[in-house]
Amino acid sequence: MGPSAASGGPVTSAGIGALDPIKLLSKYKWLLAAAVVVGAALGFIGNMVLAKVNPVFRSSVLFQCSAPVMSAGVEGAAGFQDVEIARFMGTEARQMTSDTVLSRVLVDPEIKKIKKWSAPFMMPDGSFNQEGALKKLRKTVGARVVSQTVLIELTASSTDRYEANDLVKLVKEKYKEVLDEQNTNKRNSMTKSLRANLTNIENEIARLEQNRQNIISTNKVESLNDRVDATSQELGGVVDELLNVGLAIQALTKQKEQMESEFLKPGGITYTDELKGEVENDPLVREVKQRISSLEQQQQAFRAEFTPEHRFMQSLQEQIDGANVTLNETRQSLLEEKFSTQLDSIRNAIGQRQAQESRLNQTKSELTIRRTDLTKIEKSLNDIDQQVNNALTAKSEATSKLEEVKMLDELDNANRVIIVQHERPPSEMSFPKLTFMLPLGVIVVVGLVGGSVLLRELLDQRVKGPADIGVIPRTRLIGWVPDASQDPAGQGTVETAFRDRPKGAVAESYRQIRYAITKRLEGGAHKSLVVMSGIPGSGATATVANLGLAFAATEKRVLVADANLRRPGIHRVFGLQESPGLADVLAGTVALADAVQSTSTPNLWVLTAGTKDARIPERLSNEAVSTFLAEAKTRYDLVLLDAPPAIVAGDGTSLAHRCDAAILVVKAFGEKRGLVARVRNELSDMKGEFLGVIVNSVKASAGGYLKGNFKAAQEYQNQA
Numbered sequence: 173m174g175p176s177a178a179s180g181g182p183v184t185s186a187g188i189g190a191l192d193p194i195k196l197l198s199k200y201k202w203l204l205a206a207a208v209v210v211g212a213a214l215g216f217i218g219n220m221v222l223a224k225v226n227p228v229f230r231s232s233v234l235f236q237c238s239a240p241v242m243s244a245g246v247e248g249a250a251g252f253q254d255v256e257i258a259r260f261m262g263t264e265a266r267q268m269t270s271d272t273v274l275s276r277v278l279v280d281p282e283i284k285k286i287k288k289w290s291a292p293f294m295m296p297d298g299s300f301n302q303e304g305a306l307k308k309l310r311k312t313v314g315a316r317v318v319s320q321t322v323l324i325e326l327t328a329s330s331t332d333r334y335e336a337n338d339l340v341k342l343v344k345e346k347y348k349e350v351l352d353e354q355n356t357n358k359r360n361s362m363t364k365s366l367r368a369n370l371t372n373i374e375n376e377i378a379r380l381e382q383n384r385q386n387i388i389s390t391n392k393v394e395s396l397n398d399r400v401d402a403t404s405q406e407l408g409g410v411v412d413e414l415l416n417v418g419l420a421i422q423a424l425t426k427q428k429e430q431m432e433s434e435f436l437k438p439g440g441i442t443y444t445d446e447l448k449g450e451v452e453n454d455p456l457v458r459e460v461k462q463r464i465s466s467l468e469q470q471q472q473a474f475r476a477e478f479t480p481e482h483r484f485m486q487s488l489q490e491q492i493d494g495a496n497v498t499l500n501e502t503r504q505s506l507l508e509e510k511f512s513t514q515l516d517s518i519r520n521a522i523g524q525r526q527a528q529e530s531r532l533n534q535t536k537s538e539l540t541i542r543r544t545d546l547t548k549i550e551k552s553l554n555d556i557d558q559q560v561n562n563a564l565t566a567k568s569e570a571t572s573k574l575e576e577v578k579m580l581d582e583l584d585n586a587n588r589v590i591i592v593q594h595e596r597p598p599s600e601m602s603f604p605k606l607t608f609m610l611p612l613g614v615i616v617v618v619g620l621v622g623g624s625v626l627l628r629e630l631l632d633q634r635v636k637g638p639a640d641i642g643v644i645p646r647t648r649l650i651g652w653v654p655d656a657s658q659d660p661a662g663q664g665t666v667e668t669a670f671r672d673r674p675k676g677a678v679a680e681s682y683r684q685i686r687y688a689i690t691k692r693l694e695g696g697a698h699k700s701l702v703v704m705s706g707i708p709g710s711g712a713t714a715t716v717a718n719l720g721l722a723f724a725a726t727e728k729r730v731l732v733a734d735a736n737l738r739r740p741g742i743h744r745v746f747g748l749q750e751s752p753g754l755a756d757v758l759a760g761t762v763a764l765a766d767a768v769q770s771t772s773t774p775n776l777w778v779l780t781a782g783t784k785d786a787r788i789p790e791r792l793s794n795e796a797v798s799t800f801l802a803e804a805k806t807r808y809d810l811v812l813l814d815a816p817p818a819i820v821a822g823d824g825t826s827l828a829h830r831c832d833a834a835i836l837v838v839k840a841f842g843e844k845r846g847l848v849a850r851v852r853n854e855l856s857d858m859k860g861e862f863l864g865v866i867v868n869s870v871k872a873s874a875g876g877y878l879k880g881n882f883k884a885a886q887e888y889q890n891q892a
Contacts, residue, residue: 200625207621208614215606215613222604229333230602231340234593235324237261261317264589265324268315268347276346277309278302283342286335313343323592329602337597344595351589359577366574373567377560384556391549400546407539414532421525428518431511443507447514451506460502464495633844638867641838644849646856648864650835651685653678653715655871667714667745670721671773678718685866686722689835692863698832699805702735702860704815704824706847710839711868713741716814724776728809731768733779735813735827737789740781742814746771753782758796761786764803777808793826801830818851828858835863840870 197204239257267273277283284290284300289312293301315326326347328340434441451457471488478485635641641649656666659676669678693701703719705712713736720732733754734742743750748769756762757779768777781787791797804811813831815824828834834855838848848865855862 196625196629203621203625204618207618211614211617212610213613214617215610218613219604219606219609222609223601227331227601228329228603229331229336229598230327230329231333231336231595231598232325232327232593233340233344233591233595234318235264235326235589236592237264237322237324238588238590240588257322260588261322261324265315265317267350268324268326268343269310269313271306273343273346273350274306274309274313275302276349277342278305280342280346282338286338286342288332289330289335289339312339324589333597337595340595344591348591351587355587363574363577366570366577370567370570370574373563373570377563377567380556380560380563384553384560387549387552387556400543400550403539403543403546407536407543410532410536410539414529414536417525417529417532421522421529424518424522424525428515428522431515431518434511441507441511443511447507447510450510451503454502454506456502457499457506460495460499464492464499467492467495633846634841635838635843635845635848635867636841637870640845641848641865641867644845644852647848647852650688650864650866651681652840652867652870653681653685653711655840655869658872665745666711667717668721669714670718670725679722682718682722686719686726689719689863692861693810693833696832696861698861699809700801700811700813700831700833700860701863702813702815702824702827702831702834703837704828704834704851705817705837705839706843706851707819707839708739708817710817710837710842712817712837713745713814715835715837715866715868716812717742717745720776720778720812721773723810723812724773727775729775729777729807731777731779731804731808731811733804733811733813734781735792735823736816737781737787737792737823738816738821740787742778743780746778748778748780750780751783751786753780754800755782755786755788755791757782757800758791758794759786759788760796764800764807789821789823792823797827797830818854819847825854825858828855828860828862831860833861833863834858836865837868838865839868842869 237257237260240260278300279302283305284294290300290305293305293308295301312330313326313328315324317323318325326340326344328336328343330336330339467488471485471492474485474488480486480489638649638652641647654677656669656678657663659669659673659678664672666678669676670682673679689701693699703712703716716732720730724730732742732746734740735754736742737755740750740753742748743753746769748771752762752767754767757764757767762782764779767782768779770777801811811831813827815827818824818836824834836848836851836855852862852865
């Protein structure tokens with residue numbers, strides 16, 4: 173228990189105030205209880221009056237809906253049922269009260285037999301006002317889907333129980349007529365559609381068969397499969413032959429390139445042994461070789477007779493050398509001739525192979541085109557066969573559906589809506605009912621009273637408790653002090669509650685406030701603090717006195733100065749002489765040390781207001797105050813100044829401009845939030861820091877939980 177600057181508690185709204193439901197219930201509980209009693213009484217009286225003046229009877233008929241019949245004796249799947257039947261039931265409930273059904277009710281002669289209901293629509297000339305009757309019938313008749321069931325309830329209301337029964341009976345009969353007509357039309361339409369579809373399928377089958385016959389006749393493809401196979405085989409042979417010819421061309425081309433490269437070699441052509449052997453066996457070479465052999469034999473024969481230098485021997489040698497030259501020339505000539513002949517032969521072979529390859533490619537192309545055409549024809553015939561099969565399947569299905577439609581007319585569950593409970597005259601009124609009127613009366617009266625209370629609280633601009641401070645923009649709550657009369661520690665002088673009742677709720681509140689102020693003072697190195705209220709009687713003097721006692725208890729040297737020169741009170745709180753005091757110090761007639769008076773509380777000194785003639789408020793705005801504060805702060809750890817209310821004078825704001833910090837004290841149910849905001853703005857513009865607001869005299873009657881907090885805190889401290 174204790175004040176806190178932290179946010180929390182009741183919900184607040186800027187500019188409106190804080191509303192705590194617990195507080196409101198505690199404050200107005202007897203008024204709300206009276207409203208409940210009055211509301212119940214009004215509900216009871218209203219029920220009695222309406223039962224006599226305008227009773228309402230409601231008669232009803234129950235219809236049961238079933239899942240769609242997919243085929244003879246087979247209903248739809250469960251998943252489909254759930255979605256479809258919900259949509260179906262909603263549609264049928266709407267149709268029961270549609271203008272189509274209601275118009276049929278109004279043209280039925282039976283409607284005029286319901287005399288009390290139809291009497292207002294009977295015209296003087298004997299005609300019936302159907303337009304007006306239709307408007308009333310729309311309000312009289314209703315249909316709804318019964319939750320979590322497959323039932324639809326059709327109702328009709330009237331001031332006469334038997335007329336309500338007759339009305340719902342007429343609507344039921346006309347709805348059944350419309351439903352039967354719709355079912356008949358639907359089945360006729362379905363039968364007509366199925367027959368038309370069956371005819372279209374048969375025509376399509378005939379067309380496809382004719383197309384198939386035309387393709388066969390035009391292309392003469394009675395043995396289509398054999399022709400496709402023969403063409404494929406022939407094409408395969410051509411492809412194999414093309415492969416062989418290609419390989420041969422590659423080999424010949426490689427050989428030709430090798431022989432042509434021999435012409436470019438620097439050392440001349442390198443002939444193969446095979447070619448050389450052919451040249452050696454050539455007749456010309458053999459002839460020259462025989463001549464050389466003959467000359468060599470002659471030379472060998474005359475070698476014994478003649479010397480090598482002999483002319484004859486030299487002649488033979490010359491002939492042999494000439495023959496060798498001729499032999500080499502003949503060999504070379506024959507090698508070149510045969511090499512060229514062989515190269516020309518290879519070239520001719522390549523040309524022949526290439527011509528053969530060209531013919532084979534043309535044949536391949538022709539066979540490919542022929543096979544493609546045959547394949548297309550084959551695919552067309554297969555497609556037609558498939559289409560014919562599909563059409564025959566569709567024909568079979570259409571025929572089956574047509575038979576099913578004929579069979580569904582004979583099934584018991586062909587009609588998806590059946591009556592499970594017929595109408596009967598109601599045994600009791602549907603309105604008014606005491607179980608409805610009593611709560612209604614209570615709700616209306618309590619709502620009016622509660623709304624008035626809420627409006628009153630919202631329009632009340634007074635600060636009723638700590639939560640209202642949070643509503644004011646940029647205003648900090650330092651803490652709050654409970655009303656002294658509700659302190660469990662007992663009653664007594666509120667100005668010295670901290671000293672006289674140290675374990676009471678008031679004292680504990682000032683301890684909490686002391687902690688919050690200490691943090692702000694130490695954070696700003698402040699030593700002088702002015703305390704003021706918005707209006708007289710808010711408790712600024714009591715706050716200053718108790719804060720002085722609270723800070724002195726922490727062994728701080730505290731000076732309490734009475735700066736309320738208009739109506740001083742600090743001297744009465746501590747039982748001290750009124751003079752000399754602050755006014756004398758500011759006038760310069762008495763030194764500060766001579767004017768300060770000690771108290772019975774250790775570490776606490778008091779500076780009263782001073783001599784009456786010297787109390788000039790204007791001196792609170794001059795430099796004498798600054799001189800006094802400077803000297804006081806050297807002698808004491810904290811200087812507390814009690815200033816007059818803001819609404820009375822501007823002395824407090826003048827002091828706030830010269831002190832280190834300022835605090836505003838407001839009384840619960842005293843100052844209004846507008847005044848607090850105005851004073852806050854003035855103090856915020858001063859030199860001294862505005863620490864926040866203390867809410868004084870907070871009563872437990874403003875919220876029942878406060879009294880419990882007071883008692884809990886008191887018991888806890890007494891056990892210490």
